[in-house]
Amino acid sequence: MTDRSKQPADAPVTDGARTRDSDRSQQAILAAAIAEFAQHGLGGARMERIAGRAGVDKRLIYYYFDNKDSLFRVVMEETYSRIRKAESALRLGDEPEWAAAAQSLLPYRGRQAVLGTPSLTLGAYDEVLGRIAERRGDLAGAREWWRSARAQGVQVGSPHQVALADSHLTRVAAVV
Numbered sequence: 001m002t003d004r005s006k007q008p009a010d011a012p013v014t015d016g017a018r019t020r021d022s023d024r025s026q027q028a029i030l031a032a033a034i035a036e037f038a039q040h041g042l043g044g045a046r047m048e049r050i051a052g053r054a055g056v057d058k059r060l061i062y063y064y065f066d067n068k069d070s071l072f073r074v075v076m077e078e079t080y081s082r083i084r085k086a087e088s089a090l091r092l093g094d095e096p097e098w099a100a101a102a103q104s105l106l107p108y109r110g111r112q113a114v115l116g117t118p119s120l121t122l123g124a125y126d127e128v129l130g131r132i133a134e135r136r137g138d139l140a141g142a143r144e145w146w147r148s149a150r151a152q153g154v155q156v157g158s159p160h161q162v163a164l165a166d167s168h169l170t171r172v173a174a175v176v
Contacts, residue, residue: 028054029061033075042072102132124149124161130168139172146172 032053036045047068051058065071130145146168153161 025054025056025060026064029056029064029071030075030078033071034079037072037075042068045072047071099136102129102136124152124165126152127161127165127168130165134168134172139175143169143172 029050032050033045035053036050040046040049045068047058047061050071051061054061061071065074126145127149130142130149133139133141133145146165150162150165150169153159153165
């Protein structure tokens with residue numbers, strides 16, 4: 001979890017209790033930062049509030065994460081990791097499960113999955129619907145979903161979402 005090591009090469013080895021405290025502090029900071037960024041976005045988030053939520057001194061946040069941008073990057077990486085783990089845990093197997101998954105997402109078409117605020121967009125539900133359509137063999141439908149996801153990415157200013165949609169569109173274009 002540590003963004004980087006600041007221990008000098010000749011620093012004494014710490015005991016297990018101190019390591020656990022360090023891990024616990026970093027996890028508390030991360031949880032507090034996720035809540036703070038979700039509520040206020042990157043621009044509105046305050047390190048003082050993150051420290052207060054985590055129950056740590058503000059200097060400890062800077063020790064582990066350098067600055068707010070670095071902390072935000074770690075928050076986004078952790079959030080994406082959680083989403084990908086949840087997706088892979090779905091273990092959709094046969095056709096009825098895929099159909100049910102698509103049906104459950106249809107009410108959200110054209111919307112963004114966000115972490116509290118539009119400034120923390122995590123992607124378009126349309127991108128997931130495209131992957132489901134592709135898995136079901138409907139490449140034309142998948143392309144339409146990904147074009148929609150791309151347009152949404154442009155609209156909300158999410159280069160990651162645009163790049164992801166473009167990668168899908170490029171990949172399926174080679175199949176045709």
